[in-house]
Amino acid sequence: MGDSSESEDPDDPGDEIDPEIDDPEVDPDAAGQDLEDGEEGPDEGNENGEENDDDTDTGEQSLVKCHTTAGPITLRLHRTWSPRGYDRAVSLFRQGYYDHSHFFRVVPNFLVQFGISYTTDAELKKFADTTISDDPKRPDLMPFKEGYISFAGSGPNSRTSQLFIAYDKAGNLGSSPWETPFGKVMDGMENVRGFYSYGDMPPWGKGPQQGPIRNQGARYIEENFPKLDRFQTCTVVSVKPDDDAAEDGEKDDKAVDASGDSARLIGNVKGESADEGQFPFGLFSIIVVLLVIFVQFVSRRHKGKQDGKSV
Numbered sequence: 001m002g003d004s005s006e007s008e009d010p011d012d013p014g015d016e017i018d019p020e021i022d023d024p025e026v027d028p029d030a031a032g033q034d035l036e037d038g039e040e041g042p043d044e045g046n047e048n049g050e051e052n053d054d055d056t057d058t059g060e061q062s063l064v065k066c067h068t069t070a071g072p073i074t075l076r077l078h079r080t081w082s083p084r085g086y087d088r089a090v091s092l093f094r095q096g097y098y099d100h101s102h103f104f105r106v107v108p109n110f111l112v113q114f115g116i117s118y119t120t121d122a123e124l125k126k127f128a129d130t131t132i133s134d135d136p137k138r139p140d141l142m143p144f145k146e147g148y149i150s151f152a153g154s155g156p157n158s159r160t161s162q163l164f165i166a167y168d169k170a171g172n173l174g175s176s177p178w179e180t181p182f183g184k185v186m187d188g189m190e191n192v193r194g195f196y197s198y199g200d201m202p203p204w205g206k207g208p209q210q211g212p213i214r215n216q217g218a219r220y221i222e223e224n225f226p227k228l229d230r231f232q233t234c235t236v237v238s239v240k241p242d243d244d245a246a247e248d249g250e251k252d253d254k255a256v257d258a259s260g261d262s263a264r265l266i267g268n269v270k271g272e273s274a275d276e277g278q279f280p281f282g283l284f285s286i287i288v289v290l291l292v293i294f295v296q297f298v299s300r301r302h303k304g305k306q307d308g309k310s311v
Helices: 002-006 083-094 122-129 189-193 210-216 218-224 243-277 281-310
Strands: 061-068 073-078 105-107 111-114 148-151 163-166 183-187 231-239
Touching: 061 083, 073 083, 073 189, 083 148, 083 231, 183 189, 210 218
Parallel strands: none
Antiparallel strands: 061 073, 061 231, 073 183, 105 111, 111 163, 148 163, 148 183
16 A cells, blocks of 8 residues: 555545455446456366365454444454455454444445544554565455455555455455455345445445545535434454363353352251251260269268268
């Protein structure tokens, strides 16, 4: 992306993903191409593109839970898919970079793009505008599926902060080196589909332009595109693939412990009840000894009185 992220040009397009020519809502004559001359398209990987589902990933993962004006969404991010992209996205989400920013590019059946923050933190903005190197392509994750999350870019090694979520007809995405996905929408995709759209950005539509968003901030959106949806807040939780199983196991263990405690408690209560119905042997012995002593004492005293009378 170079310096485009800091450009003062109001027409600066920033990071773009050209609409695919098979997008039914895009004029084929105006559509751009993502592949450079001579660049090969993505390998097909496995036939169904389902080799690397969440269940088979044993690497570091994060859940990003976001509240939006269209409803909650949860993203599951995978470091093994795209390590550099994952690290950058998780860091930005953790620092609140995307909070309150708009989904400024919503193209039905194609994608949702976001990532121009309204933060006033200069250091965070500088960090977000710093480019990161591309990650290796992942043919095994292709074709691009609805809900996949990736970076928008303007060329090799151009990833900064702008991300997109794919809709159902974005299968041709992923061929560019900066588009390697690093996660997907785990919950709330129906809310993502419901994001309001003013159409694509110029020249393919009449939606918002990135330059004015950067230069004017939220005011530009609120005055000209007031129906656009936006983030409210997001939280990040680090997870391990076996967390769910471990949590279930922990619940089972607790249930077993609880059952054991209950059994022990019931046993104690029964034991106490049994003790209450029996005369304690120790106390009985003491009483017997005391009775013997008392009888002997009375007997001797009575005998003494008799001897006195005899004299």
